[in-house]
Amino acid sequence: MSKTKIIFMGTPDFATVSLEALYENNYDIKLVITQGDKKRGRGKKLQYPSVKQEALDLGLEVYQPKDINSKESIEKLKNISPDFIVVVAFGQILKKEILDIPKYKCINVHASLLPKFRGAAPINHAIFNDEKETGVTIMEMEEGLDTGDMISKSSIPILHEDDYISLHNKLAKLGADLLIKTIKNIKENNYKSIAQDDSLSSYASMIYKSTGKINWNNKGKDIINLIRGLVPWPVAHTSYKDINFKIYNATIVDKISDDVPGKIVKVSEEGIFINTCDSTLIIKELQFPNKKRMSVENYLRGNNIEVGIKLE
Known part of the structure; x- marks a missing residue:
């Protein structure tokens, strides 16, 4: 046969x-x-x-x-x-x-x-x-x-x-x-x-680099889903002091501050805490330009992230 x-x-x-x-x-x-x-x-x-x-x-x-x-x-x-x-x-x-x-x-x-x-x-x-x-x-x-x-x-x-x-x-x-x-x-x-x-x-629809731009006015869960859905490319991203960086992993908790969406409200070894419209998102893993992908804990050993800065 x-x-x-x-x-x-x-x-x-x-x-x-x-x-x-x-x-x-x-x-x-x-x-x-x-x-x-x-x-x-x-x-x-x-x-x-x-x-x-x-x-x-x-x-x-x-x-x-x-x-x-x-x-x-x-x-x-x-x-x-x-x-x-x-x-x-x-x-x-x-x-x-x-x-x-x-x-x-x-x-x-x-x-x-x-x-x-x-x-x-x-x-x-x-x-x-x-x-x-x-x-x-x-x-x-x-x-x-x-x-x-x-x-x-x-x-x-x-x-x-x-x-x-x-x-x-x-x-x-x-x-x-x-x-x-x-x-x-x-x-x-x-x-x-x-x-x-x-x-x-x-x-x-097709995925482009621009798909990964985070809108901090969105719900925390929607931002988490964007992050999950864009690894390994193009990776969700945002800007800190006009420097664009990628976010690979994050979690959300109940809102810990009444500050505006996008505002950094806390920084610790646990992560970078960012307000969304309904919750606080904790960035756990990131990558800045010309640096390796790493945990926030490791990044903070040699770099500073300021509370109060608004991510764009």
Whole structure:
């Protein structure tokens, strides 16, 4: 019996876990398609997307088209004649001509419980919105943005201690496991597609550096969720005496001062206490420019933070 032929499309770390699962489960991965290499870091060195590096490590063929919908790309995919096209955080919209290529389906692994949080940043937005659970949905792809019929779902709770990194890693594994089960069920015709209810949909917009700017007039819990949702990038940030610094970890307590939001009301080894509109936020871990990420306790050993300064 011939192996199931797969074309895999994906780009970031999240997608590598699904690619590994397909490889480990003995699927015939004919081609791995990913976005182009990008210059990153201070030295602006050209770096491979995570999926490209993983594919090369596994000895798989990699293809990086500028436009997946170009005539050349479509011909390349048709010549493979795949059973499935699997898409995990690829980053380009597929036209119907591609969606119609596979023998079975073109399926997408999406990191939310659709129709909630369609779009580019579902994990971040689940944390921002203080969701109590999230999960992964595998859908049959159509030309709309994350609007296809749902084939399978799996959910997990969002724990109080979860940040973007921990939730990303859990969902990547959850999605990979669900992908393997779903492909098997589709081949055996043991599934039922469910249309999404568009009236329940929400959109998870892209994350930018500016997303991390803290508004101290917001509720403390909302600021905490912003901090949790933006580690490791771009990281929530604010300004002290016109110096922008990043906040990696914080907690909230009942308001200890009637001062205005953003005002530093206390500084101790426990942290930097900042007023919000309804509570006091305690910064526990931070990073100033040209310094390492560190606890406030360690930072205060060689630096001074003044009570009474208003963060902007």
